[in-house]
Amino acid sequence: MFESNIFFQDFSGILTVVPYTLGLALLILILGILIGGILTLIDQYKIPFLFQVAAVCLSFLRGTPLLVQLYLAYYGMPKLILFFAGLLNFKFDPNQFDPVITVIVSYSICFSAFQSEIIRGAFMSVSYGQIEAAHSLGFSSVQTLRRIVIPQAIIEALPNFLNSYLTIIKSLSLAFMVSVVDILAKAKLESALNFRYLESFAAAAAVYWLLCAMLTVVFRRYEQNIRKKA
Amino acid sequence: MLALKNIHKSFNDHEILKGIDLKINKGDVVTIIGPSGTGKTTLLRCVNYLEKPDEGEIAFSDFQLNYQSVKRKDILRLRRRTAMVFQQYNLFKNKTAIENVMEAQIVVQKKSKKAAYEKSLEELNRVGLADKLDAYPSQLSGGQQQRVSIARALAMEPEIILFDEPTSALDPELVGEVLNVIDQIARSGVTILLVTHEMSFAQNISTKIVFMDQGKIVEEGPPSQIFNHSREKRTKEFLSHFNSNYTKITTAK
Ligand SMILES: Nc1ncnc2c1ncn2[C@@H]1O[C@H](COP(=O)(O)OP(=O)(O)OP(=O)(O)O)[C@@H](O)[C@H]1O
Ligand SMILES: [Mg+2]
Numbered sequence: 001m002f003e004s005n006i007f008f009q010d011f012s013g014i015l016t017v018v019p020y021t022l023g024l025a026l027l028i029l030i031l032g033i034l035i036g037g038i039l040t041l042i043d044q045y046k047i048p049f050l051f052q053v054a055a056v057c058l059s060f061l062r063g064t065p066l067l068v069q070l071y072l073a074y075y076g077m078p079k080l081i082l083f084f085a086g087l088l089n090f091k092f093d094p095n096q097f098d099p100v101i102t103v104i105v106s107y108s109i110c111f112s113a114f115q116s117e118i119i120r121g122a123f124m125s126v127s128y129g130q131i132e133a134a135h136s137l138g139f140s141s142v143q144t145l146r147r148i149v150i151p152q153a154i155i156e157a158l159p160n161f162l163n164s165y166l167t168i169i170k171s172l173s174l175a176f177m178v179s180v181v182d183i184l185a186k187a188k189l190e191s192a193l194n195f196r197y198l199e200s201f202a203a204a205a206a207v208y209w210l211l212c213a214m215l216t217v218v219f220r221r222y223e224q225n226i227r228k229k230a
Numbered sequence: 231m232l233a234l235k236n237i238h239k240s241f242n243d244h245e246i247l248k249g250i251d252l253k254i255n256k257g258d259v260v261t262i263i264g265p266s267g268t269g270k271t272t273l274l275r276c277v278n279y280l281e282k283p284d285e286g287e288i289a290f291s292d293f294q295l296n297y298q299s300v301k302r303k304d305i306l307r308l309r310r311r312t313a314m315v316f317q318q319y320n321l322f323k324n325k326t327a328i329e330n331v332m333e334a335q336i337v338v339q340k341k342s343k344k345a346a347y348e349k350s351l352e353e354l355n356r357v358g359l360a361d362k363l364d365a366y367p368s369q370l371s372g373g374q375q376q377r378v379s380i381a382r383a384l385a386m387e388p389e390i391i392l393f394d395e396p397t398s399a400l401d402p403e404l405v406g407e408v409l410n411v412i413d414q415i416a417r418s419g420v421t422i423l424l425v426t427h428e429m430s431f432a433q434n435i436s437t438k439i440v441f442m443d444q445g446k447i448v449e450e451g452p453p454s455q456i457f458n459h460s461r462e463k464r465t466k467e468f469l470s471h472f473n474s475n476y477t478k479i480t481t482a483k
Contacts, residue, residue, distance in 0.1 A: 126323075127320070127323075129316060129318050129320035130320055130321075130322055130323065132280055132316070132320060133314070133316060133320035133321070133322070133379075134322075134334075135280060135309070136278050136280055136309060136312075136313070136314040137309065137313070137333075137334035137338060137382070137386060138306055138309040138310050138334060138338040138386075139334065139337055139338060140306075143337050143338075147333065147337055148322055148324075151324050152323060152324045155324065
């Protein structure tokens with residue numbers, strides 16, 4: 001049967017890795033936004049060569065499962081780094097390579113595709129008329145971007161970024177596959193000791209649910225606040 | 231004070247402006263009328279350099295510019311002397327009414343916040359919106375938004391204000407309040423170049439009417455001439471589609 005004391009024991013055990021998971025997801029979100037921003041720029045300005053490369057990458061990222069990308073990175077990245085280390089003549093030991101770096105890199109790149117989409121949408125949401133109005137008043141392009149376009153684009157993008165944050169938190173459950181300990185991984189470790197799988201996975205589900213529900217409430221409140229201005 | 235010389239503009243090999251010459255004196259209210267698609271908007275946009283003419287010149291009393299060899303500095307100079315009021319108002323959505331009016335004073339004219347605020351207050355007062363300083367555009371009616379955008383243009387103290395059909399996006403009951411504001415600033419001596427389909431309004435406030443058709447100025451002269459004693463058949467034909475019914479509303483709110 002369902003042992004509630006084991007459930008709560010697992011629950012509090014899992015809670016200890018929550019800050020780590022939140023931090024990891026935040027780092028991935030920020031890196032994803034940076035890479036996504038660069039992708040958007042390449043796409044908007046149709047920078048030759050890079051533009052085609054980015055299009056192929058985006059198509060790959062959208063067309064393959066995250067788990068497959070993760071495995072690819074896990075087995076491929078150390079080899080790739082080893083290769084470049086050889087070229088540049090510095091020492092690199094693949095056995096010392098922390099898999100969390102694999103997770104950070106592959107997740108950031110994977111989610112950058114979504115962030116790029118969000119950023120593009122946010123910029124498109126600023127009506128061209130406002131940009132013309134700024135120009136007609138004597139704003140330079142940079143001033144228009146800084147004072148008019150970017151502030152509005154951020155307000156537009158933030159709720160979507162926050163949604164991505166939740167998605168990343170949940171997707172990190174796959175990171176167990178490459179031995180990074182997040183919420184789900186912690187649950188598996190807990191159950192490995194006593195074989196109470198149901199309790200520990202129930203505890204993991206509870207933690208995810210609580211976390212996402214709480215963050216959603218906070219984000220909503222925040223969104224309503226900034227929406228008043230738009 | 232301002233002269234346009236031989237302005238040409240094409241879009242995709244299709245010539246829209248076929249050599250426009252126009253003189254505007256200080257304090258003039260010049261209204262361009264003409265059929266849809268004739269190039270009225272394009273002409274106004276050329277004056278403000280939102281559109282780059284293929285050929286032509288613009289001359290102010292102390293500053294002249296040939297459109298074929300424009301430098302960035304010239305564009306800024308031109309834009310500082312001209313202000314545009316758009317059909318769709320184009321207010322900055324993330325800024326309140328007063329911030330909309332202050333913004334360019336701070337960014338372009340490098341005024342202090344305080345000076346910009348005081349100037350903006352004065353101009354918003356002038357357009358009758360002293361009680362809406364902190365409203366965002368989404369909280370204002372179309373007529374109020376257009377009046378904010380007029381205040382935004384006035385605050386830059388341009389030598390000329392360009393109005394492109396400032397009332398044609400408005401619900402009929404809001405047209406009056408905006409026309410009244412334009413009427414009032416015209417009387418205060420601001421130089422205006424206006425495009426409108428409000429014929430009786432044009433007849434009322436203009437010092438000069440310009441009738442444009444197919445990228446050319448067909449006829450220009452004082453309102454009485456154009457509306458009552460036009461010499462051109464095309465002008466008469468165009469005007470016969472309109473009947474005059476603008477009556478000044480004295481209580482704009
Ligand atoms: N950016 C553009 N690219 C291509 N064609 C354009 C562009 N802007 C305007 N045109 C064309 O130029 C012509 C003149 O347009 P314009 O807007 O100046 O006319 P208008 O006299 O202001 O008409 P309306 O009374 O309907 O506002 C139109 O045929 C229009 O389709
Ligand atoms: Mg037009």
